[in-house]
Amino acid sequence: MVLASVIKTFFAPSIGFAAGLSFGTTFSATALGAMSGFTLFYFFCDIVLNIFYKKRKSHPTAKQLRKARKIVTFRKKYPVWLFLPILTIMSVPVMAVAVRKFYRHNKPVFALSLLTVTLFALVGCLVFSPIQYL
Numbered sequence: 001m002v003l004a005s006v007i008k009t010f011f012a013p014s015i016g017f018a019a020g021l022s023f024g025t026t027f028s029a030t031a032l033g034a035m036s037g038f039t040l041f042y043f044f045c046d047i048v049l050n051i052f053y054k055k056r057k058s059h060p061t062a063k064q065l066r067k068a069r070k071i072v073t074f075r076k077k078y079p080v081w082l083f084l085p086i087l088t089i090m091s092v093p094v095m096a097v098a099v100r101k102f103y104r105h106n107k108p109v110f111a112l113s114l115l116t117v118t119l120f121a122l123v124g125c126l127v128f129s130p131i132q133y134l
Contacts, residue, residue, distance in 0.1 A: 005030040006037030007091055009117055010124040017131035030121040034092055038117050041096035042110070049101065075102060080109055084116045092117065 005012035009030065016026035060068070080103055087095035095113065103109040 002029050002033035002036075005033030005092075005121065006040075007093065009034040009088065009092055009120045011128075013121070013124040014128040014131055017128050020132065023125060023129055023132075027121060027125045030125060031118045034117040034121050035114050037092045038096050038113060041093045042100050042113075045097045045100050071102065080106065081112065084113060085120075088116050088120045 004015055012030045012033065013026050016029060021029075084095070084099075087098055095117075099109055099113050
């Protein structure tokens with residue numbers, strides 16, 4: 001169940017409740033797996049992105065500059081707290097890569113991301129807790 005929560009935090013509690021685990025055990029395992037998965041992918045993607053950027057050309061093309069301007073406009077227009085729940089619904093690795101790439105210099109975003117992942121683990125446990133009574 002911990003490995004399932006590394007990828008999909010919201011649906012991982014269903015595995016724990018189907019196995020007959022209690023609410024506290026399921027929540028703690030799901031939250032621990034999601035936080036450790038986010039941290040792992042957050043720092044691992046930094047290594048991968050550094051390798052990618054070293055192989056890149058030094059002068060960006062016009063298409064890359066337009067894409068960069070769109071990203072900056074998106075970051076200014078929408079706050080990060082609106083962006084995180086949408087990413088958490090997708091998956092934890094996608095969230096970690098996006099947060100690391102676009103919000104690297106904003107230090108509270110890492111803690112906010114861990115909080116968001118934990119809250120989604122709690123919501124998943126609350127939604128799937130009736131499975132234990134079947």
